Amino acid sequence: MTITQEDELDGLKDIGRIVANTLRAMAKAMEPGMTTRELDEIGRAFLERHGAESAPQSAYDFPGATCISVNEEIAHGIPGERIIAQGDLVNIDVSASKDGFFADTGASYRVGPAHPLLDKLCRDGKRAMQIGIGQVAEGKPLAGIGNAIGKFADERGYTLIRNLASHGVGRSLHEYPEEIATWPNRSDRRRIDTGLVLTVEPFLSTGGLWASDGEDGWTLYAEPCAPVVQYEHTIVATSRGAIILTQPG
Template sequence: MTITKEDELEGLKAIGRIVANTMQAMAKAMEPGMTTQELDDIGRAYLAREGATPAPEASYNFPGAACISVNEEIAHGIPGPRVIKAGDLVNIDVSAAKLGYFADTGATFRMGTVSPALDQLCRDGKRAMQIGIAEVGANKPLNGIGKAIGHFAAKRGYTLIQNLASHGVGRALHEYPEEIATWPNRDKRRISKGLVLTVEPFLSTGGLWADQGDDGWTLYSAPQAHVVQYEHTVVATERGAIIVTQAG
């Protein structure tokens, strides 16, 4: 969507805060021995208390309130009996709707202590997202996002998953400008004032593509490698990006 009025921005900020708080509540509750279904139940209950509807379930009939992906699962993991263990990387992706507004956020969390290399990957994954957000602004080139993230990834010796893109959001979970590459690309479009979009690079230690698993949802890295994802929903203004998925 494109924000044209203050009340639209406030509606977007309201659902943005809800999804951010939901993700943080889930991350705080996460502990070894918990199943991903139990973690999802916490997120579902939080969204329900806030009067919000899980977007993947409502929009695509996804079998869960949130996407929870552990280790080799890099996105769209289905909540279920899998037990979270110490040393796991757990990606929590929460999107929801309220009063006609949609917001989407995600992050990779460490379950306790992980190796120094994985810890650095998480830090750099978050930095890659921040670098992409810095390229969001009215009339800026859309491909500036992928160009900046790609430069950072290459400099640090990482790869980017090149079939999992950012997207427009706001009145639906996925809308114009549809796919927004977070890797170097030749997209000629420019970012319009008020445009609502996600910035969500998938930074990897060698992965290039996401392959779908047998369950029809869960995605895995090809070639197999560690992958992290960090995501915010933002609004493009003449002064840069407003991040609406802020906890608080």
């Protein structure tokens, strides 16, 4: 989606704030001993209370309101009977729609005390996202996002999952530009137009290179097996940089 009117920006800010607040509420409620289904129900209720609809459910018939991935699961985890334990690494991905506008956000969390390397991975995962967002402005190359994130990852000895990309969003969950690499990509010659709505969501890892399918048809796992974190914002490009739409408030 490319924004051309102020009311479109207002609609995106509204749903962006809702998904951000949903993510925050889920993260605050998460504790050892609860199941991922119980955590998902908190997200579902929050979205419904604010007039929003789960995008994975409406667009893809996903069996949950949100995606919750634990430890070896790196994306699209199905909420269920898995019990969240002390020391777990949990990724929560919230995407939803309201009044025809879509927004998408996500973050990884440590449950209680965790290994110092996981703490560092989480800090650097968030920083990788911020570096990618810093490359978004009118006229800049889309490939600049992945090039900057890739440089950051290389300098710190990390890898990036190379088949889970950022994407356009706004009037649907996934739209043009369909795939935006969050790793170095020399073949992409596209440039960013003002008003373009997109996500920035690198998957930073200590060794994983690809996301492989699990047996349930949804859950993805790192290959080779290694810890992975993901942080995601929905943003809109302007001549002066990016506006982050998925801010709580």
